[in-house]
Amino acid sequence: MESDMAENVEENELRRAAEVLRGVLYLACPGAPAQALTDTARAIARRSESNELPDQAPSRASDITRPRKAALHSLSLSGAILTGADLTGADLALGDLAGADLTGTLLARANLAGAGLTRADLTGANLTRADLALADLTDARLLGAGLFGTELINANLTRANLTGAHLIVAILTNADLTNADLTGADLSGAILTDAVLTGATWNRETLWPGGIRQRLLAVSEEVHPGVYQIRGSSASDRSDTLV
Known part of the structure; x- marks a missing residue:
């Protein structure tokens, strides 16, 4: 009897947490399918180890960008569907967003330091001046x-697909771009000090910071007409770093 009561209490708490999270997710991406919001909220409630769940859903969508309301810091959003969500300035530091669908998401000035974004889909996302230091974007x-x-x-x-990405004046100091696809990317003014570019693919349309293009041509092989790959394949081999 006591075990049944404990299970009921736990289930009620889970349901309440899921309802709160669903409210947050709805305000973040009101255009998402209702069932997708419900399933995502319940998955987060079950998997999250955070104790920072909000007491109530914010009254305005903009409130999710405020630390006291957002409760997104360190949360597990693995596999979440956040297509087109406005998370401008949100604190997602150390969060788990592995496999999340963030297509077209607004993440300008968001704090994603140390976040896990392996296999995440950030196609067309706005990450202007966002903090992605130490983030895992494998x-x-x-x-x-x-x-x-x-x-x-x-x-x-590593192996990130940055085709056509706009990395203008991005700070990539010591970043690992091993086997990344930089086809058509714009890295004008980017800081690439000690960045690892071993195995990275680029083409004639790729724009590099001044003076680097010729150096890269010298260490690259033309694998297709106008398409180049920087020699090497090991992330531990730092011979293709830029100083």
Whole structure:
């Protein structure tokens, strides 16, 4: 009897947490399917180890950007559907967004330091001046993403697809771009000090900071007409770093 009561209490708490999270997610992405919001909220409630769940849903969508309301810091949003969500300025530091669908999401000035974004879909996302230092973006999709002035210090971008991404004046100091796809990317003015570019693919349309293009041509092989790959394949081999 006592075990049944405990299970009921736990289930009620889970249901309440899921309802609160669903309210937050709805305000973040009101256009998402209702069932997707429900399923995502319940999955987060079950998997999250955070004790920072909000007491009530915020009254306005903009409130999710405020730390006292957002309760997104360190939360697990793995696999969440946040297509087109407005998370401008949100605190998602250390959050787990592995496999999340963030297509077209507004993440300008968001704090994503140390966040797990492996296999996340950030196609077309706005990450202008976002903090992605130490973030894990392994196998992430960033096609056409706006990364203007984005901080990517020590970020892991191994095998990330950055086709057509806008990395203008982005800070990529010590970032790992091993086997990343930089086809058509714009890295004008980007800081690539000690960045690892081993195995990265680029083409004639890729725009590099001044003076780097010729150096990269010298260490790249033309794998297709107008398409180049920087020699090497090991992330531990730092011979293709830029100083």
